[in-house]
Amino acid sequence: MIWDPKHEAMPREELRALQLERVRRTAELAYASVPFYRDSFDRARVRPEQLRTLDDLRRFPFIRKQDFRAAYPWALLAVPRERIREVHASSGTTGAISLTGYTDADLGTWTELVARVFGAAGGRPGDLVQNAYGYGLFTGGLGFHYGAQRFGCTVIPMSGGNTLRQITMLRDVRPDILCCTPSYALHLAEAWRENGFCEADLSARVGIFGAEPWTEEMRREIEAQLHLKAIDIYGLAEAIGPGVSCECVEEQHGLHVFEDHFIVECIDPATGEPVPDGTPGELVFTSLTKEAIPIVRYRTGDISAIDPAPCSCGRTGRRMARISGRADDMLVVRGINVFPSDVEAVLLGVPELSPQYRLVVDRERALDLIEIHVEARDGGGDELGHRVETVLRSALGIAMKVTIVPAHTIPRSEGKALRVVDRRKL
Numbered sequence: 001m002i003w004d005p006k007h008e009a010m011p012r013e014e015l016r017a018l019q020l021e022r023v024r025r026t027a028e029l030a031y032a033s034v035p036f037y038r039d040s041f042d043r044a045r046v047r048p049e050q051l052r053t054l055d056d057l058r059r060f061p062f063i064r065k066q067d068f069r070a071a072y073p074w075a076l077l078a079v080p081r082e083r084i085r086e087v088h089a090s091s092g093t094t095g096a097i098s099l100t101g102y103t104d105a106d107l108g109t110w111t112e113l114v115a116r117v118f119g120a121a122g123g124r125p126g127d128l129v130q131n132a133y134g135y136g137l138f139t140g141g142l143g144f145h146y147g148a149q150r151f152g153c154t155v156i157p158m159s160g161g162n163t164l165r166q167i168t169m170l171r172d173v174r175p176d177i178l179c180c181t182p183s184y185a186l187h188l189a190e191a192w193r194e195n196g197f198c199e200a201d202l203s204a205r206v207g208i209f210g211a212e213p214w215t216e217e218m219r220r221e222i223e224a225q226l227h228l229k230a231i232d233i234y235g236l237a238e239a240i241g242p243g244v245s246c247e248c249v250e251e252q253h254g255l256h257v258f259e260d261h262f263i264v265e266c267i268d269p270a271t272g273e274p275v276p277d278g279t280p281g282e283l284v285f286t287s288l289t290k291e292a293i294p295i296v297r298y299r300t301g302d303i304s305a306i307d308p309a310p311c312s313c314g315r316t317g318r319r320m321a322r323i324s325g326r327a328d329d330m331l332v333v334r335g336i337n338v339f340p341s342d343v344e345a346v347l348l349g350v351p352e353l354s355p356q357y358r359l360v361v362d363r364e365r366a367l368d369l370i371e372i373h374v375e376a377r378d379g380g381g382d383e384l385g386h387r388v389e390t391v392l393r394s395a396l397g398i399a400m401k402v403t404i405v406p407a408h409t410i411p412r413s414e415g416k417a418l419r420v421v422d423r424r425k426l
């Protein structure tokens, strides 16, 4: 079902005209109200009124995650703080928070976008939704909550974790739709089996999974284990949260970008130049309707490709391929963004450790794990390892296993060091 046919199935020409009108307004708002944009546009010698065609946007400078972090908490606001109704943040793990805010109108936009997601995923008004995305600063929980309610669903606001209670609710309350990260979906499936729950009691038709990278193989696994259709949803706090793009249940092949609210570009991360359709590159988004924190050419670091082919579902928003990786080295582990450089900073703060380390990311029992192999300056054993685990957990908010390895066992490199081994990809 198409929730908002007027916009989701708008003829491309009309859509592009709408985009042009809206992008001008966004650039004007950004230039007039946000010193960051005024400075960066001035440096690049561009002005909002130079946006005569959509291609002109390419002359505008990028904004990056570090700009959001540097602007913490309010420096990117385009409206007075009093007009912000709600605050969220990207799921980064460090003290450097990427904060985002929503005006009343922004909350309305977000709610509508996530309602579209429920339509695209094959939801029906009246469906019962178990929402196992985390509630709080993370955009997953409340974003899905608002969108599901708008769509006419009944929401069970489970938030993340508490697996036994999750599966008990799944069994007893019998939701039609499950929302959580794909890795957590597999974890729930495993817990289901281990607790001897009956396959016939699985009720959900649809799972709406996102917030972390996953593969087609993982989709097949989840669909087989949970007996549902698994739909990929993408978004990021800096853009709005979940609801930037979503697969349709008809094709499950690429995520329709809601292009009446976002301009998507795909660029070569090295040169910043656009790549041809179908070629992998880094996604860049410009918001078209956001009031509180408009974004002009936000570089996501996410690698995808644009597919302009028409879709049998009738939506005209072009599709982006599922995210295949990241341009930078940020890891998304259990839905939380982890920067290896942050881990390094913590490790280097422990005097007994040498700066020789490696992060091994793996998936055990469907959950992502980070193990850190690090050399100690003078040996050191379990006690040191446990102490470092505690320091890491309190600094980054995520549990990692630390193994102190003998000196000179971490391979040295002659070029760039290989700091991260992501076994999930193997």
Ligand code: DLL
Residues within 6 Å of the ligand: 089, 090, 091, 092, 133, 138, 139, 140, 209, 210, 211, 212, 213, 214, 232, 233, 234, 235, 236, 237, 238, 241, 242, 243, 300, 302, 322, 323, 332, 337
């Ligand atoms: O993860 C928003 C979200 C919530 C999306 C719930 C989907 C469902 P952030 O915490 O800001 O926002 O993290 C954004 O997560 O740049 C990607 O690297 C990654 N990501 C999000 N969705 C997907 C996906 C939310 N479907 C970062 N596939 C993004 C792969 C994803 N990676």
